[in-house]
Structures are given as C-alpha cells and as structure tokens.
Amino acid sequence: MLLLPTLALVGLFTIFALAAEDYYKLLGLDKSADSRQIKKAYRKLSRQYHPDKNPDNEAAKHKFVEVAEAYEVLDDDETRKIYDQYGHEGVKQHQQSGRSPGQHHDPFDIFSRFFGGQQRGGQRRGPNMEVRIAVPMRNFYTGADHQFKIEKQAICSKCSGSGSEDGQRDTCGRCNGQGMVIQKHQLAPGIFQQMQMQCDVCGGKGSTVKHKCKTCNGQRVVREEEEYELSVEKGMPKGARITYENEGDESPDWEAGDLLVQVVEKEAEIGSSEDERTDGTFFRRKGNDLFWTEMLSLREAWMGEWTRNLTHLDGHVVELRRKRGEVVQPGAVQVVSGEGMPIWRHDDGLVYGDLLVDYVVVLPDQMESGMEKEFLTVWDKWRKKKGVDLHKDSGRPEPKIHDEL
Ligand SMILES: [Zn+2]
Numbered sequence: 001m002l003l004l005p006t007l008a009l010v011g012l013f014t015i016f017a018l019a020a021e022d023y024y025k026l027l028g029l030d031k032s033a034d035s036r037q038i039k040k041a042y043r044k045l046s047r048q049y050h051p052d053k054n055p056d057n058e059a060a061k062h063k064f065v066e067v068a069e070a071y072e073v074l075d076d077d078e079t080r081k082i083y084d085q086y087g088h089e090g091v092k093q094h095q096q097s098g099r100s101p102g103q104h105h106d107p108f109d110i111f112s113r114f115f116g117g118q119q120r121g122g123q124r125r126g127p128n129m130e131v132r133i134a135v136p137m138r139n140f141y142t143g144a145d146h147q148f149k150i151e152k153q154a155i156c157s158k159c160s161g162s163g164s165e166d167g168q169r170d171t172c173g174r175c176n177g178q179g180m181v182i183q184k185h186q187l188a189p190g191i192f193q194q195m196q197m198q199c200d201v202c203g204g205k206g207s208t209v210k211h212k213c214k215t216c217n218g219q220r221v222v223r224e225e226e227e228y229e230l231s232v233e234k235g236m237p238k239g240a241r242i243t244y245e246n247e248g249d250e251s252p253d254w255e256a257g258d259l260l261v262q263v264v265e266k267e268a269e270i271g272s273s274e275d276e277r278t279d280g281t282f283f284r285r286k287g288n289d290l291f292w293t294e295m296l297s298l299r300e301a302w303m304g305e306w307t308r309n310l311t312h313l314d315g316h317v318v319e320l321r322r323k324r325g326e327v328v329q330p331g332a333v334q335v336v337s338g339e340g341m342p343i344w345r346h347d348d349g350l351v352y353g354d355l356l357v358d359y360v361v362v363l364p365d366q367m368e369s370g371m372e373k374e375f376l377t378v379w380d381k382w383r384k385k386k387g388v389d390l391h392k393d394s395g396r397p398e399p400k401i402h403d404e405l
C-alpha cells in the first residue's frame with residue numbers, strides 16, 4: 001500500500017534526492033561537530049571510498065563524491081552557516097551566485113588538496129598504538145559501554161597540518177626542496193669526504209614556513225586528548241583486542257596507524273555500590289565457565305539440610321541446597337549448567353557456560369569436651385554393633401601374619 005506513493009515521490013525527486021542526503025549524516029557527525037571532527041571524518045571516509053581503493057565500484061565512487069561535497073560545504077564557516085540555515089538549496093544558490101571563489105567542486109581536487117597531493121597509493125603508515133583497558137568481570141557478563149580518553153598526536157586543526165599560519169609553505173632555499181644537502185669534509189690535505197645529510201634548515205621537509213602557526217608552533221601536529229567508545233560485548237574473551245582503524249598517532253607525513261585496545265579483566269574487589277557487592281564479583285572465570293568455592297560445615301556436608309543463595313554477577317540468585325541426608329564429599333564439584341559466562345557471539349543467541357561449585361568442608365577444631373565424648377561414644381557403639389573392619393574395603397593386600405606356634 002505504501003509502495004505506490006513512495007515510488008511516485010522517488011520518481012519526482014530523483015535529481016534532488018542524489019544531492020539531498022544530510023551532510024552531517026554522510027560524514028557520520030552531528031550538528032555540533034567541530035572543525036577537527038569534520039576533517040577527521042573526511043580523512044577517514046575519503047580514503048575508504050577512494051576509487052583507487054574500490055576499482056569498478058560505482059557505489060563507492062558515488063559516496064566518494066558525496067563525502068567530498070559534504071566536507072567542502074561544512075569545512076567552510078560561511079557555507080556551513082548557510083547550509084545549517086537553508087539546507088542544500090541555500091548552498092546551491094550561494095555557489096551559483098559566485099560568492100564562493102575558494103570552492104573546488106572537483107572531488108579529486110578536494111582530496112589531493114586535503115592530503116597535500118602526496119597520499120595516493122603507497123603512502124607511509126604510522127605506528128600502531130596499543131592500550132590496555134581493565135574492566136570488571138561483571139561487564140564481560142552483562143555487556144557494557146565505556147568511554148575512555150587517550151592522549152595522542154593529532155594533526156593541528158588550526159593550520160590543517162601545514163605548520164603555517166597562512167597555509168603557505170616555501171621551497172627551502174638551502175636544499176632546493178630536496179630535504180638533503182651534500183657536505184664536504186676535509187679529512188686530510190687534499191682528501192675530502194662527501195656526505196649526504198638531512199637539511200638542517202627545513203629538517204628534511206624540503207619546505208619552510210615564514211609565519212609559523214601559533215597553535216602548533218610550526219610543528220604541524222599537537223598533543224590532544226580524544227575520547228572513544230568501548231563496547232564490551234557479553235562473553236567477550238579476556239584480553240580481546242579491538243581495532244580502531246586509523247586512530248593511532250596522526251601526522252601529515254603518514255596514514256595514521258591503528259589504535260589497538262586490549263580489554264583485560266580487572267582484579268576483583270569489594271566495591272561501594274550494591275552491584276559490586278555480589279558473590280559473583282569473586283567468581284573466577286575460565287573461558288565460558290565460572291568457578292566458585294563454597295564452604296560447608298561438617299554437619300552440613302554430612303547431614304545435608306542446608307541452603308545457600310549465591311548472588312550472580314547481574315544480581316540474580318542461584319540457589320544451592322541439599323535435603324536432609326544428602327552428603328557432600330569434601331572436594332566434590334557441582335556443575336550448575338547454564339550459570340557460567342555467556343558464550344560470545346553464539347550462533348543461537350544467548351547461551352551460557354557452566355558454574356562449577358567446589359565444596360570445601362571445614363571440620364571443627366574446637367569442641368566442648370562433653371560433645372567430643374558423646375561423639376566418641378556414639379561411634380564406639382556403632383562400630384561394635386556393625387563390627388567394622390577398617391581394612392576390609394581398603395583394597396590393600398591382607399597382611400600375611402601367620403601364627404607360627
Ligand atoms: Zn598548526
């Protein structure tokens with residue numbers, strides 16, 4: 001029913017629809033994004049959809065063009081303001097009126113201008129960055145989203161990584177843009193050594209800057225703190241590595257390496273909040289199974305008739321119980337199936353491992369003498385009545401003692 005009117009609309013507005021996707025949405029940003037976030041989004045997406053990386057992929061090419069268009073409009077304060085207020089139509093009119101001479105429109109121009117014309121194919125890659133983040137085991141059980149901050153090297157957004165206040169870089173006069181100079185050393189009269197060295201004026205860059213950018217002091221990069229989202233999935237293995245592509249240290253000279261986050265388990269501790277005070281906090285995890293040690297008194301182990309309520313990692317209760325007369329041997333292990341860890345990304349949805357309860361029996365080491373005597377009397381009485389032979393069931397060979405007389 002809904003299909004017909006939708007089709008008609010699409011037919012009418014095809015031409016507009018191509019250009020009408022929200023620019024912020026295209027770049028994966030919201031309206032409050034700052035200049036740095038816009039540049040960053042463009043840096044990432046333009047590489048991802050570049051036709052060199054996606055040969056014969058029309059959809060990628062289309063995306064590449066759209067992303068360039070969005071970046072071009074949002075990166076410029078004036079056009080961004082117009083877009084925010086009047087949308088695509090406003091920007092179009094503004095561009096047609098010729099009041100934006102700085103605009104490029106050719107997505108490849110935008111791309112090579114952004115990357116300084118040096119980044120196509122075979123570009124150098126920066127080092128990967130590795131961090132460890134410790135989260136409580138509860139997070140591995142229930143799943144959790146965290147935010148974390150990392151200080152890293154970022155391209156200076158004030159000068160877009162040129163190091164120059166006016167965006168101008170001049171060819172270095174000393175090395176003629178080569179970045180290298182030949183130096184002659186006299187080793188002995190008439191004997192010279194020629195050495196190629198990095199240019200000391202431009203530091204090997206081949207270009208110099210007259211007016212240094214004040215934000216980065218001409219260094220082209222700054223130290224910045226950036227925030228990331230970490231999603232700990234249910235049942236994720238301890239030590240799992242999550243890759244944040246191209247989020248390593250940035251530099252205009254290379255494609256940023258990856259940020260690798262290793263998610264490790266925090267040591268258990270009694271916390272202050274209610275959910276940090278469950279028995280589950282002290283479960284031990286091995287793969288998909290959880291382990292717990294439960295203490296029983298002699299009477300409980302022997303006579304039964306006891307109950308324990310274990311509060312699990314999410315607060316639900318696992319009841320352990322024995323009826324009267326049910327014996328638990330010391331060291332016995334009870335498998336409570338389905339009360340272990342969720343199995344990470346299981347095909348059938350949420351499936352859980354087991355909880356293994358290890359029973360430790362604590363014998364009384366202090367007894368009132370009257371009580372001790374009573375126990376002994378009871379045992380003696382029953383031993384005589386049943387005629388218990390302690391060797392009988394031991395499986396040991398009978399001692400060969402013969403009466404020689
Ligand atoms: Zn700068």
Ligand SMILES: [Zn+2]
Nearest residue numbers: 172175199202
């Ligand atoms: Zn130089």
